[in-house]
Every structure is written in C-alpha cells, then in structure tokens.
Amino acid sequence: MKILIVGSGGREHAIAWKIAQSPKAEKIYCAPGNAGIAEYAECVDIKAMEFDRLAAFAKEHEVDLTVVGMDDPLVGGIVDVFEAKGLRVFGPRKNAAILEGSKAFSKDLMKKYHIPTAAYENFDNAKDALAYLETAKFPIVLKADGLALGKGVLICNTLSEAQAGVREIMTDKKFGQAGNRMVIEEFMTGREVSVLTFVDGKTIRIMTSAQDHKRAGDGDTGLNTGGMGTFSPSPFYTKEIDAWCMEHIYQPTVDAMRAEGREFKGIIFFGLMLTADGPKVLEYNARFGDPETQVVLPRMKTDIVDVFNACVDGTLDQIELEFEDNAAVCVVLASDGYPVSYKKGYVIHGLDAFQGKDGYYVFHAGTAVSPEGVVTNGGRVLGVTAKGASLKEARANAYEAVKWIDFENKYFRHDIGKAIDEA
Ligand code: AMP
Ligand code: GLY
Numbered sequence: 001m002k003i004l005i006v007g008s009g010g011r012e013h014a015i016a017w018k019i020a021q022s023p024k025a026e027k028i029y030c031a032p033g034n035a036g037i038a039e040y041a042e043c044v045d046i047k048a049m050e051f052d053r054l055a056a057f058a059k060e061h062e063v064d065l066t067v068v069g070m071d072d073p074l075v076g077g078i079v080d081v082f083e084a085k086g087l088r089v090f091g092p093r094k095n096a097a098i099l100e101g102s103k104a105f106s107k108d109l110m111k112k113y114h115i116p117t118a119a120y121e122n123f124d125n126a127k128d129a130l131a132y133l134e135t136a137k138f139p140i141v142l143k144a145d146g147l148a149l150g151k152g153v154l155i156c157n158t159l160s161e162a163q164a165g166v167r168e169i170m171t172d173k174k175f176g177q178a179g180n181r182m183v184i185e186e187f188m189t190g191r192e193v194s195v196l197t198f199v200d201g202k203t204i205r206i207m208t209s210a211q212d213h214k215r216a217g218d219g220d221t222g223l224n225t226g227g228m229g230t231f232s233p234s235p236f237y238t239k240e241i242d243a244w245c246m247e248h249i250y251q252p253t254v255d256a257m258r259a260e261g262r263e264f265k266g267i268i269f270f271g272l273m274l275t276a277d278g279p280k281v282l283e284y285n286a287r288f289g290d291p292e293t294q295v296v297l298p299r300m301k302t303d304i305v306d307v308f309n310a311c312v313d314g315t316l317d318q319i320e321l322e323f324e325d326n327a328a329v330c331v332v333l334a335s336d337g338y339p340v341s342y343k344k345g346y347v348i349h350g351l352d353a354f355q356g357k358d359g360y361y362v363f364h365a366g367t368a369v370s371p372e373g374v375v376t377n378g379g380r381v382l383g384v385t386a387k388g389a390s391l392k393e394a395r396a397n398a399y400e401a402v403k404w405i406d407f408e409n410k411y412f413r414h415d416i417g418k419a420i421d422e423a
Helices: 010-020 051-060 071-076 078-084 094-101 103-112 126-133 159-171 176-180 239-259 293-299 304-313 391-402 418-422
Strands: 002-007 027-032 065-068 120-123 140-144 153-156 182-186 191-200 204-212 215-217 221-224 229-232 265-275 278-285 327-335 360-364 367-370 373-376 380-388
Touching (some): 002 010, 010 304, 010 360, 065 078, 078 094, 094 103, 094 265, 094 278, 103 120, 103 239, 120 126, 159 176, 159 182, 191 239, 239 278, 265 304, 293 327, 293 380, 360 391
Parallel strands (some): 002 027, 002 065
Antiparallel strands (some): 140 182, 191 204, 229 327, 265 278, 360 380
C-alpha cells in the first residue's frame, strides 16, 4: 500500500516509524514531514490545512490510505474532503472530531450519557461567566471551548485570577475563536493517565496506558507545554481500573457518539484523572497524543496498518492489539525558552548514536535540514525514547540516551517518570 501521513511532529515520526515496520507499506509519504520522518517517508511540501492540495496529491500518487496525525485538520474536516473525493482515510469526520474540537460539546455529551467528568457549566458570554464565578468554589478550572494548542486551560486559585482568566479567554480572545465559548469546571485532584484507543465506529480497542508531563519545569513547575516527556505503562492504571473505564467511559463514549449520529472512527485519546471517586474524563482528543505516541507505539506488536484498515472498514472486532510486556520512557529535548520564545537553527550533534541500537529511538519534533546538517527548528526539538524491562530501567536508558545528543540551548526535564518511584 501507498500511505500518506499528515503532520510534522514527533508523533508523526513515531507513526511513520511504526507504519514502516509493516510489510504492507510499500511507499510512505508525509506532508509536510520533518528531517527525521524523511528516513521512512518521502516528505511532501504541502501544509496540513491545505486539504484540496493534499487530496489532489493523494489522487495523483494513488495513495491507498491517508493517516491524519494532527488535531487541526481533523477538526477542520479533512476526512470529509478526502471521502468526498473517494479517498480512503483514517480519522474522524468533522462531525465526530468535535469531540476534541469543542469542550462544551464533549462536556454536554458526557452529562447526557452519564460519563464521569468534572461538574461544569458552559458559557457563551463573559457577563454570565463572571456572574457564575461570584458563587463558585476555588480553585476552579477555565477552558476555552476550541483548539488552543493545549494552552486554553487555566487553573485559577482565587476569584480575581478567575475573573482575569474569563476576560483573557472571552473578551481579549487570547486563544482566538477558541474563546467564543468556554467551560468552567470543578477542580479535580488525582493522578493523570492518557489512554489511547482505536475506534471503528462501534468497537473500541485500548492501547497501553501512558502518562504525560505537561509543565515545562522539573517538579511540575512553570508553564503548560505540549508535553515534556512520557512513560508507558502507567503503574497506577491497573487492570481493574481499565475494566471499569471500559464499562463506564470508553464504550459509552463510542456508543454516545453513534447515538448522536456522529459515528467516530479513528483515535480517541482519553485524558483521565484517577480521583478518589473513581476515574473521570479530563478531556477527549481525536488523535494520537504527542509525546504519548512516542512511548506507546514502540511497545506495540500488532501491525498498525492492519489496525488502521480495520478501523476504516468497521472490522476492529476482529483485531486483538498486542503490546510488549516492558516499559518505555520518552524525554523531550526542547529549545531553552520553550514554550514562550526560543532560538532556532542550531546544529544537532549525536543523532547517529541511535543507529542500530535496539530499543532506543530519537523522534524528531522540530528539526530541519540545513547545509550544516540537521538543525533545531522548533520549541520541542526531539523525543528520546528508550525501552527497558521495567519503568525504572527504561527511565535510566532514556536519560543515558539524552546524553548522546547535543545542541546549543538544549533543555529537558530531569524528572520524567519520577512518579514511578511512588508506585
Ligand atoms: P486539558 O487540555 O483539558 O487536558 O487540560 C490540561 C491540563 O489541565 C490537564 O492535563 C490537567 O493537568 C489540568 N486540568 C484540566 N482540567 C482539570 C480539572 N477539572 N481539574 C484539575 N486539573 C485539570
Ligand atoms: N500530550 C498531550 C496531547 O497530545 O494532547
């Protein structure tokens, strides 16, 4: 098969690597791709939001399957555009990608179908939101309704912080149109777990669990980022919790979407919080997580092309996913200053050290090719993943491999997977 991947980050690199393992993949394209993806795929200079150009490329090159990695094109309806042209594509249609595209929608869905989540109210104007805050309990959580690069969530400890937050989101439009509506919800405490799943409209299959580290600094300090590192599996996500979530969260979500006439095919990424009252949904995403994918896919034994096809065809019930009985840790190497401002264009040394080393991976997130070699080209630059027999071993291996890479302004967290020690 000829396969086109849409996206350009560490997640898409991991997807490209995994697809390349499949004997069914004869040719891989990636639009727009990056310097690391180029090892497995022919990178095509078309941006992820240029749906018509992407579809025309897929037609012209007789692409058999397109896999969309990113949220923006999915929420924008890329799948509908491809399907209308008779092209085979893995991902939710626009009317299903709304599960990630609108937090107000997903909260209302959960309420209607009794799926456990934080108590909340939706607002479409600042005046009502501000009035509601007067009687609210703190801390409280404010969320811009739409996509905001993972930055549209504000945790506010006081009334005045929350008032300022409402103005930022709804009046100043700090997150753009994403702030036309907002959710105000109860603050929950507990451990966070990311659970990635494949869905074919009816059947859902769970991948292994993972945990992200969203804050920029050690000890969960500093600003929220796209994710600074992950480990998989989460030792806090037990078989019992998995079974409970299947009955009360996963299958009910798939059934709810179908009942609403919004059949979901693709990836549902459940962001969960394990609270004292049981697991609750923090958020839904309609795509693979980044950098969760960089620890989940290296542990997956099943041929991913078979799974993509089963999702598109509605035959996922015939697939059993298999994962290795080991662990993986990913440490993100970022440019110092991320997520605010940072310099780009520094030469990256040491990428060759990963050649031929089983169980070690360097996934490119923000890199580019220059006459001097591969250079930094983003806030998150690389994801260094290592496997190990245990989480502790995987963590030690990942931090060892972090030393192989050198570039100016290299920044990373030193405590990815520290939570493992409490398990
Ligand atoms: P989200 O984009 O909805 O996953 O939110 C980003 C992060 O904000 C989550 O990973 C949590 O750490 C935090 N968060 C979101 N909602 C809540 C909540 N209701 N209570 C506590 N923390 C939350
Ligand atoms: N790592 C979190 C996300 O992909 O949204």
